[in-house]
Each structure stands twice: as C-alpha cells, then as structure tokens.
Amino acid sequence: MDRRTKDxxxxxxxxxxxxxxxxxxxxxxxxxxxxxxxxxxxxxGAETRRRVQxxxxxxxxxxxxxxxRLRTGKTNVISLVLNTEHELMSFVxxxxxxxxxxxxxxxxxxxxxPYSRSQDPLxxxxxxxxxxxxxxxxxxxxxxxDPRARYMLERGIPFATHGRTDMGLVHPYHDFDNYAFAGxxxxxxxxxxxxxxxxxxxxxGLTYYGHTVNxxxxxxxxxxxxxVPFNTVSIDHTIEQIRMRTAQLMRRDDRPDGIISSAAAAxxxxxxxxxxxGLKLGRDVDVVSKQSSELLHLFRRELFVVNENFRLAGSExxxxxxxxxxxxxxxxxxxxxxxxxxxxxxxxxxx
Amino acid sequence: MDRRTKDxxxxxxxxxxxxxxxxxxxxxxxxxxxxxxxxxxxxxGAETRRRVQxxxxxxxxxxxxxxxRLRTGKTNVISLVLNTEHELMSFVxxxxxxxxxxxxxxxxxxxxxPYSRSQDPLxxxxxxxxxxxxxxxxxxxxxxxDPRARYMLERGIPFATHGRTDMGLVHPYHDFDNYAFAGxxxxxxxxxxxxxxxxxxxxxGLTYYGHTVNxxxxxxxxxxxxxVPFNTVSIDHTIEQIRMRTAQLMRRDDRPDGIISSAAAAxxxxxxxxxxxGLKLGRDVDVVSKQSSELLHLFRRELFVVNENFRLAGSExxxxxxxxxxxxxxxxxxxxxxxxxxxxxxxxxxx
DNA sequence: TCAATATACTGAAACGTTACAGATTGCCAA
DNA sequence: TTGGCAATCTGTAACGTTTCAGTATATTGA
Numbered sequence: 001m002d003r004r005t006k007d008x009x010x011x012x013x014x015x016x017x018x019x020x021x022x023x024x025x026x027x028x029x030x031x032x033x034x035x036x037x038x039x040x041x042x043x044x045g046a047e048t049r050r051r052v053q054x055x056x057x058x059x060x061x062x063x064x065x066x067x068x069r070l071r072t073g074k075t076n077v078i079s080l081v082l083n084t085e086h087e088l089m090s091f092v093x094x095x096x097x098x099x100x101x102x103x104x105x106x107x108x109x110x111x112x113x114p115y116s117r118s119q120d121p122l123x124x125x126x127x128x129x130x131x132x133x134x135x136x137x138x139x140x141x142x143x144x145x146d147p148r149a150r151y152m153l154e155r156g157i158p159f160a161t162h163g164r165t166d167m168g169l170v171h172p173y174h175d176f177d178n179y180a181f182a183g184x185x186x187x188x189x190x191x192x193x194x195x196x197x198x199x200x201x202x203x204x205g206l207t208y209y210g211h212t213v214n215x216x217x218x219x220x221x222x223x224x225x226x227x228v229p230f231n232t233v234s235i236d237h238t239i240e241q242i243r244m245r246t247a248q249l250m251r252r253d254d255r256p257d258g259i260i261s262s263a264a265a266a267x268x269x270x271x272x273x274x275x276x277x278g279l280k281l282g283r284d285v286d287v288v289s290k291q292s293s294e295l296l297h298l299f300r301r302e303l304f305v306v307n308e309n310f311r312l313a314g315s316e317x318x319x320x321x322x323x324x325x326x327x328x329x330x331x332x333x334x335x336x337x338x339x340x341x342x343x344x345x346x347x348x349x350x351x
Numbered sequence: 352m353d354r355r356t357k358d359x360x361x362x363x364x365x366x367x368x369x370x371x372x373x374x375x376x377x378x379x380x381x382x383x384x385x386x387x388x389x390x391x392x393x394x395x396g397a398e399t400r401r402r403v404q405x406x407x408x409x410x411x412x413x414x415x416x417x418x419x420r421l422r423t424g425k426t427n428v429i430s431l432v433l434n435t436e437h438e439l440m441s442f443v444x445x446x447x448x449x450x451x452x453x454x455x456x457x458x459x460x461x462x463x464x465p466y467s468r469s470q471d472p473l474x475x476x477x478x479x480x481x482x483x484x485x486x487x488x489x490x491x492x493x494x495x496x497d498p499r500a501r502y503m504l505e506r507g508i509p510f511a512t513h514g515r516t517d518m519g520l521v522h523p524y525h526d527f528d529n530y531a532f533a534g535x536x537x538x539x540x541x542x543x544x545x546x547x548x549x550x551x552x553x554x555x556g557l558t559y560y561g562h563t564v565n566x567x568x569x570x571x572x573x574x575x576x577x578x579v580p581f582n583t584v585s586i587d588h589t590i591e592q593i594r595m596r597t598a599q600l601m602r603r604d605d606r607p608d609g610i611i612s613s614a615a616a617a618x619x620x621x622x623x624x625x626x627x628x629g630l631k632l633g634r635d636v637d638v639v640s641k642q643s644s645e646l647l648h649l650f651r652r653e654l655f656v657v658n659e660n661f662r663l664a665g666s667e668x669x670x671x672x673x674x675x676x677x678x679x680x681x682x683x684x685x686x687x688x689x690x691x692x693x694x695x696x697x698x699x700x701x702x
Numbered sequence: 703t704c705a706a707t708a709t710a711c712t713g714a715a716a717c718g719t720t721a722c723a724g725a726t727t728g729c730c731a732a
Numbered sequence: 733t734t735g736g737c738a739a740t741c742t743g744t745a746a747c748g749t750t751t752c753a754g755t756a757t758a759t760t761g762a
Contacts, residue, residue, distance in 0.1 A: 017483070019748055030712045035750065045710060062482055066420035067748030070717045075417075077462075084448045089644065093443035097435045100465040109484070111428075111462045114451040131413055132368070133460070239645065268649040293440065294590065298619040299650055370718055381742045386720065396740060418718030421747045 018061045076107045079134035084114045090292040098314020136321035158324035160317045172320035172333035178208045181339040182215030185260040185288040188342040190223035194258030198230040228256040235263040246273025264291040306339045369412045427458045430485035435465045441643040449665020487672035509675035511668045523671035523684035529559045532690040533566030536611040536639040539693040541574035545609030549581040579607040586614040597624025615642040
C-alpha cells in the first residue's frame with residue numbers, strides 16, 4: 001500500500017488542508033466537540049475549548065467555506081451590484097476599496113455582480129437571491145420606488161442601497177446629502193453675484209436627482225436667483241453630448257452665469273463646452289462641481305468644488321449590510337453624509 | 352403531520368430550490384443519471400438526456416455551488432487581486448468590467464481580493480491558494496521576478512498577470528507595449544523639434560518600468576535627443592508631489608522641452624507643475640501622455656495622448672485564466688496590446 | 703441511597719454534488 | 733443455449749460542516 005495514502009483520521013502526509021477531522025484526531029476529541037469548541041459553544045469545558053483553539057491556531061485551521069455553506073446556507077459573501085455602463089469610474093474603485101476595508105477582518109468575500117444597459121436592473125438581484133449566492137447585497141443607482149429594494153425586502157435578504165428610496169419602507173442606506181450640496185452651490189454662486197443658474201443633473205429617475213433638483217430650486221428662491229433650464233443632459237450622458245449641449249446653452253441670449261455640476265467628468269465637458277463658445281470661466285460664468293477625487297482644481301483653478309467621499313460610502317454600506325446580517329435593526333443602519341463647504345482654488349504642496 | 356412538510360423526494364411546497372433529487376423524482380430517474388445527463392455524459396441515452404435537460408430548464412434548475420465545490424473542489428471563482436493604494440481609478444473600474452464581460456456567460460463569479468501597502472503582496476495570493484478560494488487569479492503590478500507568479504506556478508494554480516515577468520517561466524499575461532509607447536512618444540516629440548526630454552516613469556520595480564525606460568532610452572539615441580533625468584517621481588507618487596517636483600524640474604536651466612507621462616492623473620499634476628512656473632504647454636514644452644479614458648484633451652487641448660484600453664486588458668486576462676483552467680497551454684495565452692499612434696487634439700461632437 | 707439533573711462529550715444524519723462500483727437488459731457470436 | 737459485451741441506468745459513499753439526539757460521568761437534593 002502506498003505509504004502516503006491518507007489515513008482515515010488525521011494526515012500522514014501533512015500536505016492536505018486541515019479539517020475538523022484532523023483537529024479531532026489531533027486532540028483526541030470528536031468532530032462535534034471540536035466544531036463547538038471553535039465557536040465557543042457553552043457546553044464545552046473551558047480547558048477543552050482552549051486546547052482545541054490552540055491546536056487550531058497552530059496548524060492554521062480554516063473552516064472550509066463550501067462545507068459551511070452547504071450545511072448552513074451561509075455564503076459569507078457580500079455582492080456589489082454594478083451597472084457596467086453608467087457607474088462613475090471613481091465610484092467603482094473607491095466604493096470597492098471602502099467595502100473591502102470593512103470586510104477585511106471578517107470572513108466575508110466581495111463579489112462583483114455586473115449588469116448592463118440591455119438588462120433589467122432587477123435581473124442580477126434576482127439571480128443572487130434565487131441562487132442564494134450572497135448573504136448581503138449592495139446596490140447603487142437607487143430609485144425612489146426601487147423594485148430591487150422591494151424585492152429584497154420581500155425575500156428577506158439583507159441589503160443596503162447607495163442613495164435613499166421613497167417607498168415608505170425601511171432599509172439600510174448610505175447617501176450623500178445632495179439637497180444640501182445643490183443648496184450650498186447655489187448660495188455660493190449667488191454670493192458671488194451670479195443670478196442665472198443652470199444645473200447639470202444626476203440621471204433622471206434616480207432618487208438623488210430629485211434631491212438635487214429640489215435643493216437647487218429651494219435655494220434659488222431663497223436667494224432670489226433664477227434658473228436657466230438645462231434638461232437636455234444629465235451626468236449619464238457622454239462627454240461629447242454634454243460638451244455640445246453646454247456650448248449650445250452658452251450661446252443662448254439668456255445663458256447662465258453660474259453652473260452647478262453633479263459629477264466631475266461632466267464638469268470637464270461643461271468647461272470644454274463653455275470654452276468652445278469663447279467664454280471664460282471665472283469671468284463670464286462660474287462653476288461649482290461635485291468631485292470624488294482632488295482633480296478638478298488641476299483642471300481649471302477657477303472651479304469650485306464640493307467633495308463626495310465614495311470610499312466612505314463603501315465602508316458605510318458594508319457596515320450597514322453586515323449590521324443587518326448580524327441582526328441589527330435596518331432602521332438604525334442609515335447614514336447621510338453632509339457635503340463639505342464649497343472649496344475654492346488653493347495651491348497644494350508648494351512652499 | 353404538517354401538510355407542508357418536505358417529502359423525502361421531490362417538493363410538495365414547490366417553494367424550495369430544485370436540486371438533483373427534485374429532478375430525479377420528476378423524471379423518475381436516479382440522481383446519478385440526472386447528474387450525468389445534465390453534463391452530456393456518453394453513457395446516457397439520447398432521449399433521456401434530452402428529457403432531463405428539458406425538465407431542468409423548465410423548472411430552472413441551477414446546480415448548487417456549495418455542493419459542487421465541496422465535492423469537486425471547483426469554486427467557479429476568479430479572483431482579481433488589487434492594491435488598494437496604488438491602482439489607478441480607471442484601471443480598477445475598467446478591468447473589472449472587462450473581466451465581468453468575459454465571465455458573464457460562464458458559471459464564474461468574480462471576487463475582489465484587496466491588499467494594502469502594509470502587506471506583502473504575496474499575502475492575498477497565499478490566502479487564495481491555501482484556502483482554495485479561487486480556480487484562477489488575476490494579478491497586476493507585475494514585477495520582473497514576481498514572487499506571486501512563482502508561487503502560483505509552483506502550486507499549480509492558473510493565473511494571469513497584467514504585465515509581463517522576466518523569470519524565464521511561462522505563464523499567461525496581457526500587457527500593453529510600453530516600450531513602443533515610450534518610443535512613439537519620443538519620436539513624436541522629436542518630430543516637433545523637441546530635444547531635451549523627461550520621462551514620468553511607472554513605479555520603479557514593476558516590469559513595465561523597465562520597458563518604458565528602455566523604449567525611452569532607445570528612441571532617444573535613435574533620434575539623437577537627450578534625456579533630462581526626472582527620477583524623483585513616478586506615477587505612484589501623489590498629485591502634490593508630482594506637481595511640486597515638476598515645478599522644480601521646470602525651473603532648472605536645463606529644463607526639458609518635452610515630457611512623457613505614463614498615466615493621465617500624473618499628467619494633470621505635471622501640467623499644473625509646468626504652469627506653476629509660468630511656462631506654457633505647447634510653447635515652452637510639449638507633453639505626451641498615456642490615458643485610459645478620453646479626458647486629457649478636455650484638460651488641455653495641447654496635450655498629446657496615447658490610449659491604453661484597460662477594459663480590453665480585463666477581457667484578455669479573464670480569457671487567459673479561463674483558457675488555462677480549461678486546459679490550454681499557458682504559453683498560448685499571452686497577448687500584447689500595441690499603442691495607438693500619438694493623437695493630437697481634435698474637436699469632438701461639434702457639427 | 704437513589705433518582706434527578708447538570709456537565710461534557712459523541713455518533714449519525716444531512717446539506718447537494720460527483721465518482722465508484724456495480725446491476726440490469728438486450729443482442730450477438732459461437 | 734450460453735457466454736460475452738455494450739448500452740443504460742442505479743445505489744452508496746464521500747467532500748467538511750453543523751445539528752439532533754443522544755451517552756457517560758459527576759453532582760446534587762431528599
């Protein structure tokens with residue numbers, strides 16, 4: 001018989017990954033006892049518990065995920081559901097880092113579940129739930145009446161949304177206060193004497209479109225400034241479209257003297273469109289933009305920015321899902337991130 | 352007895368997810384037969400096979416991943432290993448989309464495994480291999496003598512690297528031809544009469560640092576231009592550092608009249624640094640930069656760009672790992688992406 | 703002293719899948 | 733007729749884990 005044949009108990013070759021059976025053999029206990037000792041079950045003697053845990057640590061035991069998952073249904077997986085066409089570049093990378101930061105010292109893995117324009121956004125969520133592929137889900141591009149949230153609420157699977165819903169249903173979320181952002185931006189521009197403001201909106205249909213538009217409108221009437229409608233684009237449009245439409249806008253007689261943009265990439269296009277018409281940023285028009293990385297000031301120093309931290313969003317969302325999975329009240333897992341004040345140009349790094 | 356109690360065979364409640372047992376019950380066959388019929392095993396009758404597959408499709412049977420994984424060890428998971436500090440934003444999002452595009456119609460899931468500055472880059476890879484968490488791994492920031500590639504080669508786990516190694520070992524990779532990029536950039540600048548060129552390099556230690564530097568040096572001597580050493584920064588440095596060091600560089604007597612930058616974010620900082628000293632892009636100095644999204648021309652129209660497609664890289668890498676898993680020769684799963692020509696400003700979208 | 707009870711541990715079964723080692727049937731050659 | 737063989741199908745075991753239903757021993761109360 002081959003000398004390296006694996007024993008029924010324990011390992012002779014020391015090559016295979018240790019299992020509960022290995023631990024049971026080494027400690028002289030039953031696998032049940034070992035299993036319970038590792039999870040601090042009450043009916044295990046204190047010394048036995050310590051002994052088992054010591055040995056487990058020594059030989060680097062790690063529970064087999066497939067075993068656990070098959071037996072308990074627990075996947076130890078969080079899924080981040082992303083739209084492969086319309087998510088912002090910076091959003092994807094930062095939110096992933098934020099999530100991984102939080103789950104780093106948990107047994108959780110992060111899987112990325114994509115969907116594209118052609119698909120119903122509900123598809124990937126349905127897949128995840130039906131196949132039981134994740135213990136928790138994070139979705140973005142949240143809508144006021146979001147079928148995905150409704151579905152997951154029905155099926156009882158923990159999730160968190162980036163952005164709020166407005167369905168009268170309670171669930172964890174993290175959101176940036178876009179109402180406040182738009183308001184601050186308007187007040188800032190008004191404070192500089194700008195009177196005719198235009199808004200580059202978030203995608204129509206998403207909840208924060210409403211927040212932004214309302215913040216904009218409320219602040220406009222508060223400061224007594226006027227709106228120049230600019231409904232032909234949103235930040236979901238291509239750079240080229242935004243640039244062209246901005247140029248069209250700026251050639252009108254009633255062109256705005258202040259523009260507020262909901263995303264950095266759109267802002268680049270807006271500025272290009274402005275300059276295409278020969279107008280000058282800071283003289284003819286001022287622009288306030290949200291950004292998620294410190295790049296816009298390099299682009300044009302005349303830009304005003306408000307920072308939105310997507311890495312924080314990722315962390316908060318991960319914490320929220322884990323909290324729900326861990327049994328906390330969904331209602332207690334909601335957070336709203338306040339915008340920074342509007343920041344003007346400042347010189348970095350130089351002495 | 353509760354009426355909704357689950358039968359030993361089949362489902363009465365029709366609420367649970369179908370398994371092989373469900374299928375076996377419905378077709379009147381044994382689970383073994385069903386299992387084999389679903390994977391087109393040869394010893395199953397043609398009609399039985401069709402019948403089983405029909406029923407399976409009808410009731411939406413999906414193999415339980417945990418069951419398969421426990422039994423076979425196959426995880427159906429590809430892991431993308433990312434550095435949470437130094438990866439480029441655009442890299443992360445595009446490469447993820449590229450990968451998901453390819454694995455979309457396979458049973459594979461993508462998990463993101465992060466590591467940070469404080470950790471040995473080998474750690475996450477070791478974790479993946481030791482716990483058997485993935486069938487294939489994709490790594491970036493590849494080094495000429497890469498311990499991760501060496502390790503995975505030893506352990507026999509399929510992987511692909513973004514960037515090449517130089518260890519005399521064969522493995523799948525996808526790379527951008529940075530030697531060609533640097534060469535093209537030099538020739539372009541020389542063609543405009545630029546004679547003293549500086550290079551903002553990739554991170555020292557990565558393989559493509561060498562490729563870039565060599566392409567730069569070879570082309571310099573080919574066209575008879577000179578190098579202005581600029582070794583105090585790489586694209587891994589912060590925006591602020593690059594900006595400051597560029598300004599220092601541009602204040603020297605022997606300042607360059609042409610700069611080549613290996614990444615778009617660094618280019619923003621370089622341009623800012625140039626302008627901090629009162630010099631003008633296009634007049635005093637020309638800059639050629641790599642970019643992965645069409646943004647630099649919006650930034651300064653005088654910039655010259657070469658496009659690198661990270662989404663393509665993601666797809667190629669995914670194809671490569673899947674190929675290796677599927678039994679193809681590692682040596683046949685290598686691809687090199689040629690740079691586009693150097694592109695000057697052009698106006699988009701306008702009529 | 704005896705039963706009741708608490709304490710510490712254990713084997714067997716089950717989750718869903720695949721691989722192994724048959725079992726059954728029909729057909730053909732000798 | 734019989735033996736052999738191909739074509740189809742099947743039960744059992746195993747992957748590693750947790751849960752269920754115990755068992756054995758010591759401790760307690762009366």
